[in-house]
Amino acid sequence: MSLELEKVSILKFGSAIFDPVNIVIKPGEITTVMGPSGCGKSTLLSAVSGSLDAVFTLKGSIRLYGRELLTLPMEERNIGMLFQDDLLFPHMNIGSNLAFAIKEKTSGEQRKTMIEKALKTAGLEGFEKRDPSSLSGGQKARVSLLRSLLADPSALLMDEPFSKLDQSLKAKIRDFVFSQIKRMNIPALLVTHDPLDCPEGGMILNLNNKEG
Amino acid sequence: MRLSRQGTSRIFPVFVIGLFGITILSGLLGTLLPSMNYLPVIGHKHVSLSVWFDFFSYPGIKTSILVTLFSGLTASFGVVIFVFLFITFSYGNALWKIFEKILSPVLSIPHAAFAIGFGFLIAPSGWLIRMVSPGLTGFVYPPDWSILNDPAGISLAIALVIKEFPFLIMVTMGALGQLDIEKTLLAGRALGYKKEQIWLKILIPRLYPHLRLSIFAIIAYSLSVVDMAIILGPSSPPPLAVLILKWFNDPDMSFKLIAAAGSLFLFFVVVLSVLLVYLIERSACFVSESWITNGKRHSFSARFKSIVFFMGVCIIGFTMVSSVVLVVWSLTWQWRFPDFLPAVWTLKFWAKGLVSSFDPVMTTMFTGMAAAFIGLILTIGCLEHDVNFQTNHIMQGKAQNNNKTLYYFLYLPLLVPQITFMAGIQLLLVIMKIDGYWIALMWSHLLFVLPYMFISLSATYRAFDRRLTDQAMLLGRPYMIVLFRIKLPMLLRPILFSFAIGFAVSVAQYIPTILVGAGRFSTITTQVVNIASGSDRRAIAVYALIQQFLPMIIYALAIILPKILYYNKKGMQV
Secondary structure, three states, rough: EEEEEEEEEEEEEEEOOOOOOOEEEEOEEEEEOOOOOOOOOOHHHHHHHHEEEOOOEEEEEEEEEEOOOOOHHHOOOOEEEEEEOOOOOOOHHHHHHHHHHOOOOOOOHHHHHHHHHHHHOOOOOOOOOOHHOOOOHHHHHHHHHHHHHHHOOOOEEEEEOOOOOOOOOOHHHHHHHHHHHHOOOOEEEEOOOOOOOHHOOEEEEEEEEEOO | OOOOOOHHHHHHHHHHHHHHHHHHHHHHHHHHHHHHHHEEHHHHHHOHHHHHHHHOOOOHHHHHHHHHHHHHHHOOOOHHHHHHHHHHHHHHHHHHHHHHHHHHHHOOOOOOEEEEHHHHHHOOOHHHHHHHOOOOOOOOOOOOOOOOOOOOHHHHHHHHHHHHHHHHHHHHHHHHOOOOHHHHHHHHHOOOHHOOOOHHHHHHHHHHHHHHHHHHHHHHHHOOOOOOHHOOOOOOOOOHHHHHHHHHHOOOOOHHHHHHHHHHHHHHHHHHHHHHHHHHHHHHHHHHHHHOOOOOOOOOOOHHHHHHHHHHHHHHHHHHHHHHHHHHHHEEEOOOOOOOOOOOOOOOHHHHHHHHHHHHHHHHHHHHHHHHHHHHHHHHHHHHHHHOOEOOOOOOOOOOOOOOHHHHHHHHHHHHHHHHHHHHHHHHHHHOOOOOOOOHHHHHHHHHHHHHHHHHHHHHHHOHHHHHHHHHHHOOOOHHHHHHHHHHHOOOOHHHHHHHHHHHHHHHHOHHHHHHHHOOOHHHHHHEEEEEOOHHHHHHHHHHHHHHHHHHHHHHHHHHHHHHHOOOOOOOOO
């Protein structure tokens, strides 16, 4: 159960770009997809998130807690995603960025406390009114994760989320991200080319590029 | 029905293609029928070719056609060749950067206002001759030269080149973003080619397809321009388009038939000219193949470079100074030849002009705002549909992009001479007895507003980082919320800019206002053109400046508003 990829292959101009993928990720677990750049790692992620480019054709089945994802539009998949860049919305302050992710039904008061609490876990108390561009790279990365988690996703995808961070920051942010995934107890899929990024004890899948 | 990423957004391109196609086709039909002597409203019901005989035997018609061909084609070839030379020699240099900065305000200058300022510069009693008189020339009275309204239309052609140049540069700048300029230049230089040779041999051939439609539009415009031709062109006989308008406004209704024939003929002239240019392009492709691969890498002489540089400076100079001379004239009370500046200044003409232009200005503002606003909705709708078409979240591989079709339809109003299908639409409206409505006027403006808005917004809109909207959708928010709270606010600057361009285009419209407005609506532009010949220069200058000022206000707002709204958001500042 949880996040299952069954015989997933992606075709471009009729030929598969990698061997069919079969993965089962349990809640709280992180599976790492590795492979050289251009092997289709990110494409695999966008297939799961629902943002696959039109040049690709997708085969197989992707299920989240038993629910087939492939027929759902991305906003209904309930999947969070972290990219290389923080992708904070530059025209909103930190508080609004986080509030944007919280479900509509939540009351205003509740929103405020949720944001406060989230910022506290990341050591960013009182950052609500700050402009995203005034934050450091590590701070932005943390806010970005907080935002994804505030949407209460059922799974988290990560596309090389640490690759643009300084070496000194990397380990710290990585630990923060992994601990949050454990806390939320959701399945996570991580794409990276850095072996150091793999969490201890997590599954590793090597993606072979067929086009060479 | 839920508006989602795919699906219903298709209504936008379908709506645009449908209405543009129908309007232009009916416009052409509306000229075709009267040109065949069919206009039941005035009792002509028997189809015949007699109108065409009347047209070709009209006194001075041959000269009119020749003047049209000469000024229109000279201007078109001139501007295209000069743009190519300019990129080749000036890409990336200081002059190019100045152009990048001043492009939008320069583009926003209405044709009529520019033509009037240009006329005030080059006339025998104009500023240029005053600058050198009597010192160099010895003139104490204005010389008896026919520089302005010269019989061959040379001053008209030059003004057209200056006015069309920034437009083609704008299109070029948009297209350059899609070519790997820096890489190509690097690769070429590694092979020992000089920068200019790389431009001429590699980049311009790759650039041309992106400019082709705009060049066709320039040809159509130059051959059929009316407002600039009234102000700067010859008067007896005038260029064909001006003659057609004269016929159209003749109190004798039967002249409408000749007008229809004339505008259809003008359309043929445009089609033939476009074909000619296409043939030139094809044969240039064929002939230049051996030249491109002949291996010559040498640079051009410095003198050639400085000529191009000088001409670039001239274009900027003439555009700027023709606005300045308008300001000077508008403040003049007494200005004797050959004084360089007026002897007595006054604000009287401003006071008078502002009062008397109030109603036309309101009509202009109202029409321009409405057209630009509707244009904006359609532009964003079409672009959004287009961008989303490239994503498919469901297991479907059937993404056929219909953007190309839309693109051609959007360009149609720019490729058919305005007067041809505007005259046809007006005749149809008259036939159906529904002429003279504001909504028709606004729609006719929209036909020209929309293409420019689309051209100006599409590159930035398509370049929007899709991961941002993806991220927002993945946070579980519906598409419309993501669009209105993330994407459009982030694109506020280019969106307002596109709005400003749309507004400026609407302000500048002369033919649609005159024809479709059926004389019931006067805008600042129709006023300017009406008083341009014969009235007091000081009053003309005031009107021309008001016309120039309106788009400037909107441009200024488009620049200032994002700065105010996002003053504390560093990531939104460019």
